Amino acid sequence: MYQLKHWKGLKFPDIYIVRFFFKYVLKQNLDVKRVLELGCGSGNNLYLFNIYDFEVQGIDISEENIKNAIFNFSKVLKASPQTYHFLQHDITKLDFLQKVKTPNDILLLPNIVYYLSKKDFEKILRNINKILTSNGLFFIRFRSPRDGRNLCRESLNGVQILKTSKTGEFNTIQTFYEEFEMVELLKKYLNISDFKVFHVYEEVETLNGKVFNSDIVIWGKYNL
Ligand SMILES: C[S@@+](CC[C@H](N)C(=O)[O-])C[C@H]1O[C@@H](n2cnc3c(N)ncnc32)[C@H](O)[C@@H]1O
Numbered sequence: 001m002y003q004l005k006h007w008k009g010l011k012f013p014d015i016y017i018v019r020f021f022f023k024y025v026l027k028q029n030l031d032v033k034r035v036l037e038l039g040c041g042s043g044n045n046l047y048l049f050n051i052y053d054f055e056v057q058g059i060d061i062s063e064e065n066i067k068n069a070i071f072n073f074s075k076v077l078k079a080s081p082q083t084y085h086f087l088q089h090d091i092t093k094l095d096f097l098q099k100v101k102t103p104n105d106i107l108l109l110p111n112i113v114y115y116l117s118k119k120d121f122e123k124i125l126r127n128i129n130k131i132l133t134s135n136g137l138f139f140i141r142f143r144s145p146r147d148g149r150n151l152c153r154e155s156l157n158g159v160q161i162l163k164t165s166k167t168g169e170f171n172t173i174q175t176f177y178e179e180f181e182m183v184e185l186l187k188k189y190l191n192i193s194d195f196k197v198f199h200v201y202e203e204v205e206t207l208n209g210k211v212f213n214s215d216i217v218i219w220g221k222y223n224l
Helices: 015-023 046-051 063-076 094-098 118-131 148-152 179-190
Strands: 034-038 055-060 084-088 104-110 132-143 153-156 159-162 193-206 209-223
Touching (some): 015 132, 015 209, 034 046, 046 055, 046 063, 055 063, 063 084, 094 118, 118 132, 118 179, 132 179, 148 209, 179 193
Parallel strands (some): 034 055, 034 104, 055 084, 104 132
Antiparallel strands (some): 132 209
């Protein structure tokens, strides 16, 4: 008999996802109640939606994360199989759009955009309307240039790469956005409205000591 303590992979949800869910999502009248998270990890954010009867979909590039997510939902949460779908896929390859259930009326992008080049992120935004309802909700959490990692980035062919191993992200893409840049992109591709912006400054613990995080969270409505 599996219990919560048997949850595999990242165990806790993003605190701003929790706030988004209770302060915003639950107050809306949604027709479809199907939520899609890009870069879903172990399902650590999606389980909150699932236990409140949303159908959840998660995509992640990591095979291990997807295996963990399926284990967590089937064995630990004992969720009904029709209520969750996990797909191992690189979201920069747009054929994932043909592999997910549609339409979705909540789009979650928490802590994923910094691993994508600006070009790839914009490509995804340009096409994401194909799998969304015409009106729905979105959540995004991304890093700003005030993040401590900013000092350890190097440009390679126009893409910023992290050159420290302190956070376990050595050689990963680290793309940061100012609030106005992101709002502009989201207005252009998702026609966002009724949105709120939160600037999050915090010290977080990593395996190799503390790191200064500077994130920006935006949530609200999209209207396609
Ligand atoms: C920092 S974790 C965030 C996990 C979860 N969204 C959260 O907020 O706790 C970033 C996740 O994005 C996934 N990821 C990174 N690049 C990706 C890509 N190109 N396609 C799909 N998933 C990707 C990683 O495997 C990882 O699980």
